[in-house]
Each structure stands twice: as C-alpha cells, then as structure tokens.
Amino acid sequence: MKVDTKPKTKPEAAVKTGADILVESLLEQKVETIFGYPGGAVLPIYDALYRSDGDFEHILTRHEQGAIHAAEGYARVAGKPGVVIATSGPGATNLVTGIADAMMDSLPLVVITGQVATSVTGTDAFQEADVMGITTPITKHNYQVQSSYELPKVIKEAFHIASTGRPGPVVVDIPKDISANLCTETDQSAFHLPGYQPTIKPNPLQIKKLTEAIKKSKKPLILTGAGVIHGHASDILLEIAEEYSIPVTSTLLGLGAFPGQHDLFLGMAGMHGTYTANMAIAECDLLINIGARFDDRLTGNLNYFAKNATVAHVDIDPAEIGKNVPTDIPIVSDSKAALAELKKQLKEGPDHEEWMDQLNQNKMAYPLWYNNPPEEMVPQWLMKSLYHATRGEAIVTTDVGQHQMWAAQYYSFGRPNRWVTSGGLGTMGFGFPAAIGAQLAKPKDPVVAIVGDGGFQMTLQELSVLQERGLPVKIIIVNNGALGMVRQWQEAFYDKRYSESIVGVQPDFVKLAESYNIRGMKIETQKEFTDIIHEVMAYDGPVLMDCRVLQQENVYPMIAPGKGIHEMVGVKP
Amino acid sequence: MKRIITAVVQNRSGVLNRVTGLMHKRQFNIESISVGRTETEGISKMTFVVHVEDHQKLEQLTKQLNKQIDVLKVTDLSDKAIVARELALIKVVSNAHHRNEIQGMIEPFRASIIDVSKDSLSIQVTGKPDKIEALIDLLRPYGIKDIARTGLTAFARGHQPQVAEMTSYSLLK
Ligand SMILES: Cc1ncc(C[n+]2csc(CCOP(=O)(O)OP(=O)(O)O)c2C)c(N)n1
Ligand SMILES: [Mg+2]
Numbered sequence: 097m098k099v100d101t102k103p104k105t106k107p108e109a110a111v112k113t114g115a116d117i118l119v120e121s122l123l124e125q126k127v128e129t130i131f132g133y134p135g136g137a138v139l140p141i142y143d144a145l146y147r148s149d150g151d152f153e154h155i156l157t158r159h160e161q162g163a164i165h166a167a168e169g170y171a172r173v174a175g176k177p178g179v180v181i182a183t184s185g186p187g188a189t190n191l192v193t194g195i196a197d198a199m200m201d202s203l204p205l206v207v208i209t210g211q212v213a214t215s216v217t218g219t220d221a222f223q224e225a226d227v228m229g230i231t232t233p234i235t236k237h238n239y240q241v242q243s244s245y246e247l248p249k250v251i252k253e254a255f256h257i258a259s260t261g262r263p264g265p266v267v268v269d270i271p272k273d274i275s276a277n278l279c280t281e282t283d284q285s286a287f288h289l290p291g292y293q294p295t296i297k298p299n300p301l302q303i304k305k306l307t308e309a310i311k312k313s314k315k316p317l318i319l320t321g322a323g324v325i326h327g328h329a330s331d332i333l334l335e336i337a338e339e340y341s342i343p344v345t346s347t348l349l350g351l352g353a354f355p356g357q358h359d360l361f362l363g364m365a366g367m368h369g370t371y372t373a374n375m376a377i378a379e380c381d382l383l384i385n386i387g388a389r390f391d392d393r394l395t396g397n398l399n400y401f402a403k404n405a406t407v408a409h410v411d412i413d414p415a416e417i418g419k420n421v422p423t424d425i426p427i428v429s430d431s432k433a434a435l436a437e438l439k440k441q442l443k444e445g446p447d448h449e450e451w452m453d454q455l456n457q458n459k460m461a462y463p464l465w466y467n468n469p470p471e472e473m474v475p476q477w478l479m480k481s482l483y484h485a486t487r488g489e490a491i492v493t494t495d496v497g498q499h500q501m502w503a504a505q506y507y508s509f510g511r512p513n514r515w516v517t518s519g520g521l522g523t524m525g526f527g528f529p530a531a532i533g534a535q536l537a538k539p540k541d542p543v544v545a546i547v548g549d550g551g552f553q554m555t556l557q558e559l560s561v562l563q564e565r566g567l568p569v570k571i572i573i574v575n576n577g578a579l580g581m582v583r584q585w586q587e588a589f590y591d592k593r594y595s596e597s598i599v600g601v602q603p604d605f606v607k608l609a610e611s612y613n614i615r616g617m618k619i620e621t622q623k624e625f626t627d628i629i630h631e632v633m634a635y636d637g638p639v640l641m642d643c644r645v646l647q648q649e650n651v652y653p654m655i656a657p658g659k660g661i662h663e664m665v666g667v668k669p
Numbered sequence: 670m671k672r673i674i675t676a677v678v679q680n681r682s683g684v685l686n687r688v689t690g691l692m693h694k695r696q697f698n699i700e701s702i703s704v705g706r707t708e709t710e711g712i713s714k715m716t717f718v719v720h721v722e723d724h725q726k727l728e729q730l731t732k733q734l735n736k737q738i739d740v741l742k743v744t745d746l747s748d749k750a751i752v753a754r755e756l757a758l759i760k761v762v763s764n765a766h767h768r769n770e771i772q773g774m775i776e777p778f779r780a781s782i783i784d785v786s787k788d789s790l791s792i793q794v795t796g797k798p799d800k801i802e803a804l805i806d807l808l809r810p811y812g813i814k815d816i817a818r819t820g821l822t823a824f825a826r827g828h829q830p831q832v833a834e835m836t837s838y839s840l841l842k
Contacts, residue, residue: 228682228683228686229686232683232686232687232690233690233691233694236738237737237738238683240682240683257738289738290679290741291678291679291737291738291739291740291741292738413736414732414735414736415729415732415733415735415736418725418728418729419729422725
C-alpha cells in the first residue's frame with residue numbers, strides 16, 4: 097500500500113536506476129500482482145515500485161513465507177507466474193520452503209531477491225546469504241544479475257523459463273548496487289536459450305503405439321496428473337474418455353483435471369485413494385499416465401504398482417518418464433498436443449465391458465465411508481457438506497494433514513485450476529496464504545481455505561492481509577486439537593504413543609479473527625454448520641470458522657508405507 | 670558400472686555447482702570431473718567419470734543433466750570409440766643416485782621429468798587412467814610425496830567403427 101505524503105519525484109525520464117528497469121521489465125511481462133516484503137537490499141526496488149505509475153498491486157504479506165505461498169496459490173489458479181520480492185539474507189531464506197514447494201509441484205514463480213552490493217559480496221556482509229547456492233537444488237533455474245545492462249533480458253528469460261515446459265520457480269538475485277545505480281544502457285535484444293527447448297509435440301509413432309495398445313486393451317485406465325491442468329488438456333481428455341468410455345483416476349494434484357462427479361471417474365488414487373481407483377491400478381492392463389510423475393504417495397510399493405499393465409506416460413519432462421516406473425510407451429509432449437494427436441489417430445476403442453462392470457461394482461461395494469453420529473461434528477461430513485453448500489464451485493486451498501486428504505476425497509471438482517494444495521513437499525502453512533493468492537487471482541470467485549488447527553498457526557499472521565484488503569476468503573479450520581495426521585500414524589504404527597501430537601493449548605481462534613476485525617465463529621455441531629454456511633459463503637468479506645471436529649477420526653482407506661497399492665486398510669467400516 | 674559422460678555447457682557462474690549438486694542429490698558417484706573451455710567462446714565442456722548402478726540410473730543421469738538450462742548437450746561416450754586422456758603430476762622422493770633409475774623406468778610411459786630438487790623429482794605423465802595407475806605403482810617404492818591428477822577428459826574419435834568391427838577395447842572394463 098502506498099502512503100503518499102510527498103508528491104512523487106521521478107528521476108528525469110532518461111535517468112533510470114536498475115530498479116526502475118526491473119519494474120519496467122515486470123510490467124512488460126504484464127505482472128499485475130507482486131507479493132513481497134521490503135528490506136535493506138531491496139530498498140531501491142521498493143523505491144522504484146513506489147515511484148512507478150504502472151498498473152500493478154504490491155501485496156505486503158506479514159512474513160516472506162506468506163508471500164511465496166500466496167504467489168503459489170496465485171500461480172495455480174491464474175495459470176501464470178506468481179511474482180515475489182524479498183530482501184537479502186533472512187528475507188531470501190524465509191522463501192526457501194515455498195521455492196522448494198513450487199519446484200516439487202511445478203508452479204511457475206519468478207522470485208526476486210535482493211543481495212548485498214557487489215563490492216562486499218563474499219565477505220559475510222550484513223544480511224548476506226548465498227542465495228544462488230541455497231536455491232540451486234530447488235529452482236528450475238536461478239540467476240545472479242551481474243549488471244543492470246543484462247537485467248531486462250534476465251527478467252524475460254526468467255518468465256519464459258518459469259512458465260513454459262514443465263513450469264517451476266526461477267530466482268533472480270539482484271545485488272543492491274545494481275538496483276540502486278543509474279543505468280544508461282540496457283540489453284533489449286531477444287533471448288535465445290539453446291539449452292532449453294522443451295519438446296511440445298508428441299512423436300506420432302508413439303501415439304500410434306498408444307492407439308494400438310488402447311484397441312487391444314481389456315482393462316484400460318487413465319491417470320491424470322497436474323500436467324493435464326498445466327497443459328489445458330481437460331476438455332480434450334473428457335472428449336476422448338467419453339467417446340471410448342475409458343475410466344479415469346487421478347493423483348492428488350491432478351484433481352479437477354477430470355470432472356469429479358463423472359461416471360467414468362473412480363476417485364483419487366494413492367495412499368488415501370479410493371478402493372476402486374487403487375484396485376483399478378493394480379489390475380489394469382493399460383495405464384495411460386498423463387502428466388503425473390508416479391510419486392511414491394501414489395504408487396506405494398513399486399513392486400506391486402500396475403504390474404499387469406502396459407504403461408504409457410505422457411510428460412513434458414522427459415526425465416520423469418521411466419524414473420520410477422518402467423514405461424512401455426514414452427511420450428514426451430505437452431499434454432494437450434499429445435491428446436489432440438491421440439484423438440486424431442484413435443479410431444477404435446477398447447472392448448472392455450467386463451472391466452467397466454467390475455469397476456462399477458467396486459464403486460458400489462466400496463465407496464468412501466465414515467461413521468456419522470449426527471450429534472457430532474465429523475470432519476468428513478464437514479467436507480462433504482461444504483462441497484454441497486458451494487455446489488463444488490469454490491476454489492479450495494488446503495493445508496497439509498488429515499483435513500487435506502478429506503478435502504481431496506470429499507470435495508469434488510468439476511473444473512481444473514480450482515484445487516490448490518501442497519502435494520510434493522507437503523508444506524504445513526501453505527493453505528491459508530495460498531488462498532490469499534488464489535483470491536487475488538480470481539477476485540469474484542468464492543475461495544475457501546481448509547486448514548488444520550496446526551498448520552494454520554504456521555502462517556496465520558497473514559490474517560492482516562485479509563483485514564487490509566478485505567479479501568472475502570473463507571477460512572475453515574478443521575480443528576481436531578491435534579496434529580491429526582501425525583496422531584493417526586502414531587495410532588497405527590507407534591502403538592498409540594501420541595508423542596507431541598495432541599495439542600491441548602491453542603488460541604481462541606474466534607477472538608483472534610476478531611482482533612483482525614475479521615468475522616469469526618465457533619462451530620460445534622452439524623446443525624450450527626448447516627444453519628450458517630450459506631450465509632457465510634454469501635458474505636462479502638472474510639470469515640473464519642473454527643470447526644471443532646472429532647479428534648479420533650482417521651483418514652481411510654490407507655496404504656501403509658511399504659505396502660502395495662492393493663493392500664489398503666480401512667476399506668469398509 | 671563406470672561411464673564417461675560429457676556435458677557441453679554455457680559458461681555461466683553456478684553451472685558447475687548446479688551440475689555437481691544434482692549428481693549429489695540423486696546419488697551418482699563422481700569419480701572425476703574435468704572442465705575446460707571449448708573452441709567456442711562462452712562454452713565449456715565437462716567430462717565426468719561416474720559410477721551408476723544400472724541403465725535406468727544412467728538414463729536418469731543424462732536426462733537430469735539435459736534438463737539444466739545451461740547444459741547444451743550431454744553425451745555418453747562409454748560405448749563409443751574414443752580418445753581419453755588424463756594428466757598426472759607425481760612428485761617422488763629421490764636423490765641424485767636414484768635419478769637415472771627412475772628416468773629409465775618412466776621412459777616406456779613417455780613420461781617426463783619436469784622438476785628436480787635436492788631430494789625430489791616431479792614427473793608428468795599423460796595417458797589412459799590405467800597407464801597412470803601403473804606408473805604410480807612402479808614409483809610407489811621410492812616414496813610418493815604428492816600427486817595431482819586432472820581427471821579424465823575425452824572425446825569421440827573422428828571415425829566411429831560399425832558395431833560389428835568394434836573390438837573389445839573399452840576403457841571402462
Ligand atoms: C512444515 C511441516 N512440518 C511438519 C509436517 C509434518 N506433518 C504432516 S501433517 C502434520 C499434522 C498437521 O496438523 P493439522 O494442521 O492440525 O492438520 P490435521 O492433520 O489435524 O488435519 C504434521 C505435523 C509438515 N507436513 N510440514
Ligand atoms: Mg489438527
């Protein structure tokens with residue numbers, strides 16, 4: 097927020113600082129929203145932001161981790177890079193969790209960090225940290241800017257790299273003298289990255305192999321990953337799946353790529369996937385993976401994963417193909433281009449009535465289940481009711497833990513880009529700031545942050561941003577007074593020794609919300625929830641609902657670590 | 670298995686860190702690395718000798734290297750006809766009285782003496798790693814004071830024989 101006490105004084109038109117060049121470059125990339133936090137090494141950049149009359153907003157979060165998770169939420173929903181600015185040293189290191197999170201979940205971010213001046217680099221100067229060294233393993237690419245001359249080109253490259261191919265975070269580290277000093281000449285030439293030429297179009301011969309495999313298959317199955325969403329391939333996927341009646345399951349991050357309520361959808365697969373989906377993977381004879389990376393939370397023990405199947409894998413990142421699961425039909429491609437070619441070539445579908453019957457029987461016999469004493473507040477019921485109350489149309493962000501899995505199981509999405517969760521890194525503290533970013537990307541859409549009582553306390557300082565901006569994010573704390581997922585594992589694998597997982601002390605979340613001038617309410621029964629949820633969703637402002645749920649509930653079904661995908665427990669009551 | 674991999678890279682700061690970091694992260698064992706400029710300004714070439722468990726791991730390694738923005742080209746030279754050399758500098762304990770003996774011994778290796786002092790002798794040798802190992806073994810009895818090795822560097826021969834005419838020659842057996 098700008099506080100104008102003095103008229104703006106702009107250095108004369110021709111005289112610009114490196115920071116001015118940076119801001120211009122960001123505007124050239126059509127950046128509308130910047131998440132950040134100022135400090136010594138970025139003072140010139142914040143000054144340039146202040147003086148700029150560009151059409152953008154800077155969102156001051158209250159911690160750099162909040163800024164980067166907000167940028168991730170923004171990126172996931174808007175489908176374009178989230179932009180973050182932080183100062184050197186602690187500012188930059190506070191971003192590390194979010195950068196790693198974005199790397200794991202392939203989210204496009206451009207992260208600008210200040211750095212100490214080049215004259216003192218390497219002297220352990222005040223607030224110096226080796227940001228290049230720290231972020232190298234957790235970025236798609238990183239730069240330390242060597243001169244303001246190269247700044248425009250670096251920024252262009254950074255946006256290009258972040259948002260194309262397999263998206264990911266790019267860090268641009270800018271020494272303070274480079275942003276502060278006047279800059280006379282800049283490199284405006286187009287960039288050329290000979291070492292970065294993602295393969296977008298599939299090899300038609302590989303697609304031909306896939307069509308033959310489909311034709312021959314008696315038990316085909318499609319697995320959707322986030323690659324379907326990044327590639328905007330949902331529509332064409334739906335067309336193909338419907339035309340040839342091929343069933344679909346999904347990874348956690350692929351949810352929304354295929355309509356959750358569709359007859360062909362088997363539910364999520366993996367550690368807390370549905371019985372039908374996991375058994376389908378165990379038994380299928382053709383597994384068509386589109387943009388998923390066969391993560392261990394999906395596959396379980398690899399010795400039992402899709403052992404009877406011909407495996408086809410469409411991925412824009414060749415390094416994902418064959419990394420964990422041997423692949424018979426590798427297809428390096430953008431998901432949409434691959435599916436378009438498949439649609440073109442595919443003339444004859446599989447003959448698989450028996451398979452469909454079997455899957456439908458499994459669906460009927462083994463639905464997701466929970467006990468639901470009506471006088472209690474059951475977390476699974478809460479998720480399901482939220483789904484109904486919002487008609488499945490909200491943008492939902494989650495934190496990490498039991499509530500995340502229940503949300504994945506019971507909130508079903510009709511469309512892509514509405515499900516925002518931390519999958520690969522499993523970052524507690526992600527959900528609430530991510531909702532802020534999502535709301536800024538889609539100001540008119542309902543946004544619900546489903547968070548645990550534990551994880552919410554990791555980034556709740558961002559309530560200030562809701563207050564300041566009046567963002568109508570609805571926060572639902574699935575409050576089980578526990579680090580529930582840890583408690584569940586201790587119950588199952590450590591003989592109920594609940595070491596540090598039952599958290600008796602917590603703030604009064606309602607008063608906490610009120611102290612930020614945000615509406616807060618405690619919900620203790622199903623009736624209380626049902627009575628108010630429509631009003632809450634319609635309310636044009638932020639609301640925090642502290643929902644007190646049963647502590648002892650567990651997430652089922654579950655594949656225990658080390659077990660195969662068919663070895664689920666808790667399949668039936 | 671041991672493989673020789675080369676990576677042609679854009680000579681930017683941090684590129685070595687990025688490449689060795691990813692090998693470390695994915696648990697590839699690096700036996701040696703050598704880096705030097707190429708004929709093209711701004712382009713360097715790295716040569717790695719690495720241990721990998723199997724072909725799947727090897728494929729991962731080349732794919733992960735290729736994925737780096739500053740890596741232009743990755744080649745696995747292991748199964749090609751190649752020229753591969755390493756240079757070693759070896760300092761051995763020696764007085765005037767051993768000097769001739771050592772000189773005679775290193776001759777078949779086409780090594781040369783490049784520095785002499787009152788009580789030591791420095792030898793330079795170039796060749797395939799096994800040749801260098803052999804020379805080091807021969808010199809050991811005299812007392813080795815220091816060794817500096819460059820690590821292997823290699824490229825493919827101008828003429829690649831058809832698979833059928835490939836002899837069993839391999840550097841990496
Ligand atoms: C930053 C971070 N620290 C620790 C963990 C390990 N962890 C995973 S789930 C979980 C419990 C989360 O508790 P809560 O936020 O209350 O959610 P619940 O499981 O109760 O729904 C913990 C501690 C993590 N994922 N992230
Ligand atoms: Mg909890």
